[in-house]
Each structure stands twice: as structure tokens, then as C-alpha cells.
Amino acid sequence: MSVIDIRGLVKAYKGGTLALKGVDLSIGKGEIFALLGPNGAGKTTLISIVCGIVTKTAGSVRVAGDDIETDYRAARRRIGLVPQELTTDAFETVWDTVAFTRGLFGCARDDAYLERLLKRLTLWEKRHSRMLELSGGMKRRVMIAKALAHEPEILFLDEPTAGVDVELRRDMWALVRALRADGTTIILTTHYIEEAEEMADRVGVIRGGELVALGNKAELMAQLGxxxxxxxxxxxxxxxxxxxxxxxxxxxxxxxxxxxxxxxxxxxxxxxxxxxxxxxxxxxxxxxxxxxxxxxxxxxxxxxxxxxx
Amino acid sequence: MNPRGMLAIYRFEMARWKRTLWQSVVAPVLTTALYFLVFGSAIGSRMSDMAGIDYGSFIVPGLILLSVLTQSVANASFGIYFPKFTGTIYEILSAPLSPLETVASYVGAAVTKSFLLALITLATAALFVEVRVEHPLLMLAFLLAIAAGFCLLGFLIGLLADNFEQLQFVPLLVVTPLAFLGGIFYAVGTLAEPWRTVTLFNPIVYLVSGYRWTFYGVADVPLGASVAAMALAILLPLLAIAWIFRTGHRLKQ
Known part of the structure; x- marks a missing residue:
């Protein structure tokens, strides 16, 4: 069963750039899907449209059957996003910023869940620290905690390991595997091919706004190898x-x-x-x-x- | 509806206010106190009554509005501009919130701050001069309406601004001059022509006049005109914001 269903997705930016040229893509429930592509291929645009940050020009996107425009509330509640940039509220504490996201997505307060989440991401000791006191790696962990704060069914990771040290990268993959074991669908963009090879069930290659290859690793090898x-x-x-x-x-x-x-x-x-x-x-x-x-x-x-x- | 989401934004904004209490409350109260010292006590004692009211008391409603207008615009514009500037707006945009809920949360918090600031300023004024409020409920209602209008204006400015300079442009170069010339320090009737007529083109005159009426029962312009001005102050920025959200202009690409 597909949890994300993208049909004929087109995005033309105001400057005239055609970032997506009619992408069709279905992602199954519980799948780890890697979107590969060079810089400027349209990976982030694709993710941003599904998450509601960028408006589409044409086509349709459904999240577990809910249209991202007409049923945006139901669609967005299911999604957690870890963006590429480390954008945080410098003066907020770790606990406050994660609790804020949970509330923002309409979930009731659940301190026990947040405690488990912060411990899982080794952030518990830092819960009273303000964001500006944290290292880059710690901030990245907070971004992940925020994305998971409302217990989403689908997690988007946009270039999750760009500029991340070995330890955090290893932790991140352990987390991704654990989340998948819980039934979470994970979609990540990367240009590290080893990551896609190692982690993903299926890989899509995007180039110039078009999906040029799609399949599991073995299929891609057979198709294009x-x-x-x-x-x-x-x-x-x-x-x-x-x-x-x-x-x-x-x-x-x-x-x-x-x-x-x-x-x-x-x-x-x-x-x-x-x-x-x-x-x-x-x-x-x-x-x-x-x-x-x-x-x-x-x-x-x-x-x-x-x-x- | 997503009341929890709205509450999260509201609380976040109020927490920001508490963190910057010096800047957002103490500074405007001090400034207002200085106005009372200079215009109320030092100069005011040498001035005759204004519209039959002791000068120090006369300027109280206007001075309250001066700080409400400037702080509403400053606070509400910063509240939405800063997430745009740092990039944390992504979270607001990806949340299951309608545009109306987003505006109501940010503007609701800004109005709360302005409302509290006005009451603190009023209490400060009462320390320096004699203040009486003839229509307390209408005083609070008008205050709420004016704060809502200028917080919406601030939100609109924050949406449109591309840098910090643009953020400061309207409050410093439009709101403050219009407020100073808006009948805070004088009754319109004391002006000579043509300034008496010219000043009627300043929308803030209508707000100050109506608000002062709730204190002392005297007004420069008919009360109906003041109420209409308050309605427009809310409606115009609201329509502009609605248009921006409908087109996604400035927030979403």
C-alpha cells in the first residue's frame, strides 16, 4: 500500500526555473526510500511540496489518501521533516523547542514520550540548554527530535548526513532502522551513494526535475548496470x-x-x-x-x- | 481546528516577550514616564487647560496609544519576520494550521502584549497626574480594537519585509510621525487653519479622539468616525494578509 502518492508533480518557480517536470512516485508504507540526485536536481523542492512549504504548480500529492491541499491538516499531521539547514530558535531550550513542535502539530502534551525521545537521541542531559549553547551535531539531533515530536508516520530527512560526524551518522542510521521497525516510512535525500545503497529499500534518481530511474537496488542494477x-x-x-x-x-x-x-x-x-x-x-x-x-x-x-x- | 497548535505559537510569543521584558515593557514605560515629566509636569504646569482638561491628564490617553501603536507594530512585525529570517518558519508552514489560525496566534499574542503594556502605562500615568475614566468598558474595548489593528499592520509588515531596514521603515517613518501629529499633545480645535483641516486626513487623529473620549467624554471628531477608523484599521491589514496567504506570496515559493 502506498503512503505517498505523487502524480504529475510540476513546480515552476517565479524566476522561471522548472524545478520539477512532472514527477510520478509512489512510496510504500514502512519503506526506506532514498532520493538521489545532484545539487539543484529538485530533491528539496519535491520534499518541500509534500510537507507544505512550497506550493505546487500542477499535479497531485496524496499522503495516506489525504490530498496535501484539500486535506492538508490530516496530511501534515502524518509528516515529520528534518530540513537540510540547521534552523533553530537560538534562545529556546531543547525541551521547550521540542514541546513546541508537538503542540504545533496538535498533539496533547506527553512528557513521558518526549523524555523517551530525547533519551533516544542522547539529548536528555541537554534538555535545559538553550539552542545557542549546542554544537552543530547536537542541533542536528534536536532537529530530528522536533521532527519526531508529534509521532509522525512518515519522516523526511533532507540531506541528513551532510556535514555530520561519524558518530552521529552511525546513531542516525541506528535510529532510522529502529523507526522503520516501528513502522515509520522514511524518505531521505542524499548525494552519498553508499548511504542509499546501505540503507534504502528503494532508490529514485532525480535529475533536472525528472525521475530518471526508480527501483530497488537489484532492479536498478539489472536495468542500468x-x-x-x-x-x-x-x-x-x-x-x-x-x-x-x-x-x-x-x-x-x-x-x-x-x-x-x-x-x-x-x-x-x-x-x-x-x-x-x-x-x-x-x-x-x-x-x-x-x-x-x-x-x-x-x-x-x-x-x-x-x-x- | 488546531487549538493546541495555536496555543503553542501564542505561548512561544509570550515567552519571547518575557525574555525581553526590559525592551518590551520597561523601556516604553520609562519613555512614557519621561513624557509625563517633561510635557505633563515641567511644561504642562505652565500651560492652560486643553479642552477643559488639565494638560497633564489630557495627554494620558494619547501617550498610551503612542506606545500601543509603536509597540504593536514593532512586536507583531518582529514576531513573524524573525522566523522568516532564521528559517524556522518552515515549521509553521508545515504544521497542520490554517492561515487564519496562524495569524490569530501571532496577532493574538501581540495584542495581549500591547493590551498589558497599555494598562501598565496607564498605571504609570496615574502616578504623575490625575486620571479618570468615564467609560471603562469602552476604554478597554477601543484599546483592544486599536491594538488589534496595529498588530495586524505589524504582522503585514513582517510578512512583506525582506530585511531589518524595511521592518523599521513603517514604524519609524510612518506610524511615529502620524502619531505625534495625531492629536496626542493637543486638541485639534486649537490648531489654526489650514492645519485643522489637514490634520483630519491623519487616521490616528480619529483613534486618539475616540480613545480620549472614553476617558474624559470630550472628542475632536464624532465618535462614529472614530469607531469607523478603528474598524478600518483592523479590516485593511486583515484583507491584505488574507490576500498574501491566499496567493502564498512572500511566505511560500
Whole structure:
């Protein structure tokens, strides 16, 4: 069952920038979804529209069946947002600012819940500190506590680990896993591919306001993945012989290695023919290995394709 | 409805007021006390009655309004501008609150502050000069209406402002001059023509006159005109804010 349903979402900013060009996206309940994309691809715009901070130009967004415009109260109550920027009220205490958010979203006071939440985020000792006294990492934790203050079903994390130290990053992922275990749906944007690979059930790649790839990791690999055959040569080659110019080949490691790129889904990989031609050209080799492209390779190639177009 | 959400904003704004009590209460009360010392005691003692009222007493309602007008605009504009400036507005925008609830929460808190400030100023004035209030309920009702109008104006300014300078523009260059020329320190009838006529184009004249009437039963302009001015002071900024929220202009991209 999808908990977020986005149809034909378009956003044109006043300056004329077309930030989203008709995005369709469904996110399932309890899923961890990663939205990948370079800066300016439209990730934050997409999140901001769902959360009610930016108005859409066209299309529709439903949160658990509730339209974000006509049933905005029901839709927004379900959502918690951790924005990219550390924006806090400098003079408020940790406790007050988290309690404020809970009230703002219409929830009754529940000190026991807030206590558990602050302890979970190792903020309990700091509950009487004012925001301006906290380090950047602590402020980030407070932002997460605020987003969770009203017990949302859906949590948006916009670039959650940008500029975050190792410890906080590890804590954050532990928290994300625990939240998912509680049934919370988590949508995060990132340009750290390892994060998406490690954490997300599904990944969407956004580029220039369009969703250019979508699926779970294995699907994306199958859809867009390429394999590389590495051939370790007996003797280094100064240049590729002319008869091999028609092949997608690169020389690597000072000419000691020949890399052949091929489509893993293709019926004919061309490997037997390539090996015969190597023999005919008198190029000897001693070992072979194949490598599947990583999500990062896929991402980079998708983004490059966009730059070229 | 989201009454808890409204209460959260209201409390947040009142807490901000308590944190800055020196700036938001003590400073305006001190300023008003200085006015009484200078205009009431030092100069006022050498002046004849104004509209049949002792000069020191005459200026009390106007001075209360002077601090209410300036503080309402300053407080309400800052209340909404600052979250815009720091970025914390994201939370308000993503909350399950209607635009009307958001305005009512911020403006409600600002009106409360102005109302309390007016009563404190009145108590301060009573220490210096003799003050009597002929229509206490109407005095409170008019005060509430005028505070609401100028808090809405302040909220509107806060919505529109792009920087701190713009935030200060209206209070310093529009509200304060109009208030000083709005019949706080003199009765309109004491002015010579053409100034007597010119001054009637100043909307604050109508507010001060109506408010002073609730104290001493004398007015520069008909009471109906004063009530109409109060209604307009509320209605005009309210319509402008409604338009801004409906179009998302200035708050949402």
C-alpha cells in the first residue's frame, strides 16, 4: 500500500526555473526510500511540496489518501521533516523547542514520550540548554527530535548526513532502522551513494526535475548496470591496436590491463569474439575478472547523461 | 481546528516577550514616564487647560496609544519576520494550521502584549497626574480594537519585509510621525487653519479622539468616525494578509 502518492508533480518557480517536470512516485508504507540526485536536481523542492512549504504548480500529492491541499491538516499531521539547514530558535531550550513542535502539530502534551525521545537521541542531559549553547551535531539531533515530536508516520530527512560526524551518522542510521521497525516510512535525500545503497529499500534518481530511474537496488542494477571485463595482459600495450578500435575498450594500469565494458542484459556480450580477436592480434593475457557496476557508477553515468543532453 | 497548535505559537510569543521584558515593557514605560515629566509636569504646569482638561491628564490617553501603536507594530512585525529570517518558519508552514489560525496566534499574542503594556502605562500615568475614566468598558474595548489593528499592520509588515531596514521603515517613518501629529499633545480645535483641516486626513487623529473620549467624554471628531477608523484599521491589514496567504506570496515559493 502506498503512503505517498505523487502524480504529475510540476513546480515552476517565479524566476522561471522548472524545478520539477512532472514527477510520478509512489512510496510504500514502512519503506526506506532514498532520493538521489545532484545539487539543484529538485530533491528539496519535491520534499518541500509534500510537507507544505512550497506550493505546487500542477499535479497531485496524496499522503495516506489525504490530498496535501484539500486535506492538508490530516496530511501534515502524518509528516515529520528534518530540513537540510540547521534552523533553530537560538534562545529556546531543547525541551521547550521540542514541546513546541508537538503542540504545533496538535498533539496533547506527553512528557513521558518526549523524555523517551530525547533519551533516544542522547539529548536528555541537554534538555535545559538553550539552542545557542549546542554544537552543530547536537542541533542536528534536536532537529530530528522536533521532527519526531508529534509521532509522525512518515519522516523526511533532507540531506541528513551532510556535514555530520561519524558518530552521529552511525546513531542516525541506528535510529532510522529502529523507526522503520516501528513502522515509520522514511524518505531521505542524499548525494552519498553508499548511504542509499546501505540503507534504502528503494532508490529514485532525480535529475533536472525528472525521475530518471526508480527501483530497488537489484532492479536498478539489472536495468542500468553494466559489467566490466578486466583482462590482465602479459605485456603492457602502449596503445590499442587498430583492429580493436570498434570495441568499448580502455587501457588501464599503464597498459597492463584492458577493460571491456558491456551491457549485462545484452544477449550477446561479445566476449568470445573479443577474446578471439585478441588472440589474432597476438595479445597474450594471464587472468580475467568481471565486475558489476555499483550504484555509484549508475548514478554517475545517469547524471553525466543529463549533463551531455 | 488546531487549538493546541495555536496555543503553542501564542505561548512561544509570550515567552519571547518575557525574555525581553526590559525592551518590551520597561523601556516604553520609562519613555512614557519621561513624557509625563517633561510635557505633563515641567511644561504642562505652565500651560492652560486643553479642552477643559488639565494638560497633564489630557495627554494620558494619547501617550498610551503612542506606545500601543509603536509597540504593536514593532512586536507583531518582529514576531513573524524573525522566523522568516532564521528559517524556522518552515515549521509553521508545515504544521497542520490554517492561515487564519496562524495569524490569530501571532496577532493574538501581540495584542495581549500591547493590551498589558497599555494598562501598565496607564498605571504609570496615574502616578504623575490625575486620571479618570468615564467609560471603562469602552476604554478597554477601543484599546483592544486599536491594538488589534496595529498588530495586524505589524504582522503585514513582517510578512512583506525582506530585511531589518524595511521592518523599521513603517514604524519609524510612518506610524511615529502620524502619531505625534495625531492629536496626542493637543486638541485639534486649537490648531489654526489650514492645519485643522489637514490634520483630519491623519487616521490616528480619529483613534486618539475616540480613545480620549472614553476617558474624559470630550472628542475632536464624532465618535462614529472614530469607531469607523478603528474598524478600518483592523479590516485593511486583515484583507491584505488574507490576500498574501491566499496567493502564498512572500511566505511560500
Amino acid at each position: 553494466r559489467r566490466t571485463l578486466k583482462i590482465f595482459l602479459d605485456a603492457p600495450l602502449a596503445a590499442l591496436p587498430e583492429r580493436l578500435h570498434g570495441w568499448d575498450l580502455d587501457l588501464a594500469d599503464g597498459g597492463r590491463e584492458l577493460d571491456y565494458h558491456f551491457d549485462s542484459k545484452a544477449e550477446e556480450t561479445g566476449i568470445p569474439r573479443l577474446m578471439r580477436q585478441l588472440d589474432e592480434a597476438g595479445i597474450g593475457w594471464r587472468d580475467l575478472t568481471t565486475r558489476q557496476s555499483s550504484l555509484e557508477d549508475i548514478f554517475v553515468s545517469l547524471v553525466r547523461a543529463g549533463d551531455a543532453s
